[in-house]
Amino acid sequence: MNFFKVSSVDETKDIIDEYFHLEVEGExxxxxxxxxxxxxxxxxxxxNIPEFKRSTVDGFAVNSRDVFGATEAIPAILTLKGEILMGKVTDFNIVDGECAYVPTGGMLPEYADSVIMLEYTQKLDEDTILVYSPVASGDNVIQKGEDIxxxxxxxxxxxxxxxxxxxxxxxxxxxxxxxxKKIKVGIISTGNELIACEDELTLGKIRDINTYMLWAAIIDDGAEPINYGIVKDDYKLLKHTICRATEECDILVISGGSSVGKKDQTIKAIEDFEDGKILVHGVSVKPGKPTIVAKKGDKIIFGLPGHPLACSIVYIIFIREYINKAMCYKKEVYAVKSIMSINYHKAKGREEYLPVALENDGDRIIAKPIFGKSGLISTFSRAWGYIKIEKDLEGLREGQVVEIYKL
Missing domain, CATH: 3.90.105.10 (Molybdopterin biosynthesis moea protein, domain 2)
Structure with missing residues (x-):
């Protein structure tokens, strides 16, 4: 039996960068x-957006000099030149002492540099407008090209x-x-115990969770999942499916079969290809230690742990990052600062991803770890996010400020 030669998360990412350079085409x-x-x-x-000076309010287009110093006691008196219609090019200009009615979004006449809101005006007669407030040049106006x-x-x-x-x-x-173009990601789930989600559950069998979870995550990340179904613990069938999937996809993800058990065929199937090679078998991360990174030709193969929680964590750390990098997408990730609710101990030397729920406590946000074995899918479904605990730390203290990353 061969045991893991464990690589760190950073070492694994460096190996991926060294061996794989997926070039995505456009469509x-x-x-x-x-x-x-x-x-x-x-x-x-x-x-330019807009292509002309536009009013942001209903009012009268004016030149700011004509209403300088206007007050309720001493209003400015302007001659109404006309009305500007929406969607129409202004066919007249105003001069000193004139104004024009303009609706929100309407085009200003050439001489006008601002718009006075209707609330600060009064119509004295059909041709005369009283203005009770001054405006500065540019008030209530979007300039040509101001948006774009x-x-x-x-x-x-x-x-x-x-x-x-x-x-x-x-x-x-x-x-x-x-x-x-959407990156094609093949999904294979392995194990004699697995059945499809719609099949009747019998004693000793478990429904395949990872295929559906990975499918949803891949779509959410803008790639195209291709399901190759459940492959039983059959060496020839697994090797055939890997061969087909690597020909048809850019990335292959194999769920299960990454541990060192005697029945796990993934390592053997990959190594038996002439152009197959195992690059990483074991990563110092919790959960997710029995992770495989391999190649067949120029295609990358990820072997993920069968346990759903571990599978999810490894997908987040490696596969999502690989997909984003191939598409030159730099996803901005912002952490929420929270207060740790309890003391939490971890083994030193292994990076850990701890699922947490968040609760408001006045003006504080409290992070509450969600404990569960890596085989439990509900652990992540109940979590708002996770804390990344660096490998050199031995844990977290109650009351410590921690950064939570949203799932």
């Missing part, structure tokens, strides 16, 4: 299908396109967007 998609996709190129505006200027970068390469960026794309008239 053009309709604007309605680009949300949560990663921009493949820098996207620049080819126009022509040739400005509006979306950067590697940026995830959210609904708000979709709005920006629509504003500059972009109907089709060049995004990163």
């Amino acid at each position: 053009q998609v309709d604007i309605f299908n680009c949300v949560n996709r990663i921009a493949f190129d820098y996207i620049r505006a080819d126009c 200027q022509n040739d400005n970068i509006v979306i950067r390469k590697g940026e995830k396109i959210r609904p708000y960026e979709v709005g920006v794309l629509a504003s500059i008239g972009i109907k089709h967007v060049n995004v990163c």
